[in-house]
Amino acid sequence: MDKPPGEELKGEDPGAELAVKVGLRVRAVRSRRGLTRKHLAYHSQVSERYLAQLESGEANISLSLLSRIARALGVRVGEFLPLDEGALALYEPLHELVCTLSPEKQQQAYLLLRNTFNRDRSARRGVALVGLRGAGKSTLGNLLARHYRVPFIRLDEMIAQLSGMDIGELISLRGQEVYRRFELQALEQTIADYRQVVLETGGSLISQWETYSILRDHYYTVWLRALPEDHMRRVMAQGDLRPFAGSTSKAMQDLKLILDEREADYGLADYSLLTSSRSIEECLQELVRSCQPVLTTQDRLPRTD
Structure with a gap:
């Protein structure tokens, strides 16, 4: 019997589980910025194909490439790395909501949050x-x-x-x-x-x-x-x-x-x-x-x- 997507990661391949979590975070940050994958590829000089693999949890993670992506998005590399399950869980509801929005709505949501909470x-x-x-x-x-x-x-x-x-x-x-x-x-x-x-x-x-x-x-x-x-x-x-x-x-x-x-x-x-x-x-x-x-x-x- 086939296992549900992601189920086979648990307890079997911590590296694969980490790749999925990193991919989710990269995608969430990109969504907050209102950028398309093609746009991020241009600014980071990382191929669009690699970005697609990274966000889907299928890429071989490279710190060098992650650094380029982080620099292009204006964040630290550490923002892509889950500290623990509890820290990751805090982002899940927001991530799920953002993924239901159109690119235009994602950008509006990001600007609203940024201007409300993150601007001194x-x-x-x-x-x-x-x-x-x-x-x-x-x-x-x-x-x-x-x-x-x-x-x-x-x-x-x-x-x-x-x-x-x-x-x-x-x-x-x-x-x-x-x-x-x-x-x-x-x-x-x-x-x-x-x-x-x-x-x-x-x-x-x-x-x-x-x-x-x-x-x-x-x-x-x-x-x-x-x-x-x-x-x-x-x-x-x-x-x-x-x-x-x-x-x-x-x-x-x-x-x-x-x-x-x-x-x-x-x-x-x-x-x-x-x-x-x-x-x-x-x-x-x-x-x-x-x-x-x-x-x-x-x-x-x-x-x-």
């Missing part, structure tokens, strides 16, 4: 604006900083200052990898130098999981969103036609693809604000209300220690 607003260094070009980061960021009388910092300007080159020259001459190193260095310097700030980030920062995790740990993050048509119109109004040097329809297709690919990462921000079909004043009022708990603190000046 008093430790925040201010507000960081994320989103693609044309969403309104420069305009609204500058106005928000003026409202709360805090510095407005553009991360690209910090990168240019540190590297001694403008962004286009830096990427062209030294490549994306060097640019990303300066991007992380600029973020760390901003965290060290300012107690309170409104920070404008580049649209692709969210693709660098380590940098994005540090950003979310130290700032209240706001995703400024807009419809693809508004992104394109606003960038063209700024006089920058480089993204649309070829076919406009092809540029729009590319823009929509980028938005789709980055939506899950942008969605990890603390707050989302749609700027399409709204006046600057309306958007600013909502942004001011959202950021009020973070920016109405005493420490507003650059650090001098």
Whole structure:
């Protein structure tokens, strides 16, 4: 007579039982982050096939690969390892509930829990604006900083200052990898130098999981969103036609693809604000209300220690 799934693990193969428990935990953390398996594979540089085997308890567990996965998810490796049966049991009801939700609902549940239980607003260094070009980061960021009388910092300007080159020259001459190193260095310097700030980030920062995790740990993050048509119109109004040097329809297709690919990462921000079909004043009022708990603190000046 065949045994129920998992029954043959008990008392026969502790290694297999551990693999199942680790797999459940990896899957639970991934669900909390609102990431697909394909998305996690990209960020961790671990194959999607191995992730599928790991989550189903069928993989040969490698600490090296687990470390990559943990780093991509922004957790410690130990979070994947059950301490004892009692500790694991605490997670089972939540895990079972999460598994019944759609990916969209899983992300909403994660954000609700994170914002309710796991965010120390008093430790925040201010507000960081994320989103693609044309969403309104420069305009609204500058106005928000003026409202709360805090510095407005553009991360690209910090990168240019540190590297001694403008962004286009830096990427062209030294490549994306060097640019990303300066991007992380600029973020760390901003965290060290300012107690309170409104920070404008580049649209692709969210693709660098380590940098994005540090950003979310130290700032209240706001995703400024807009419809693809508004992104394109606003960038063209700024006089920058480089993204649309070829076919406009092809540029729009590319823009929509980028938005789709980055939506899950942008969605990890603390707050989302749609700027399409709204006046600057309306958007600013909502942004001011959202950021009020973070920016109405005493420490507003650059650090001098």
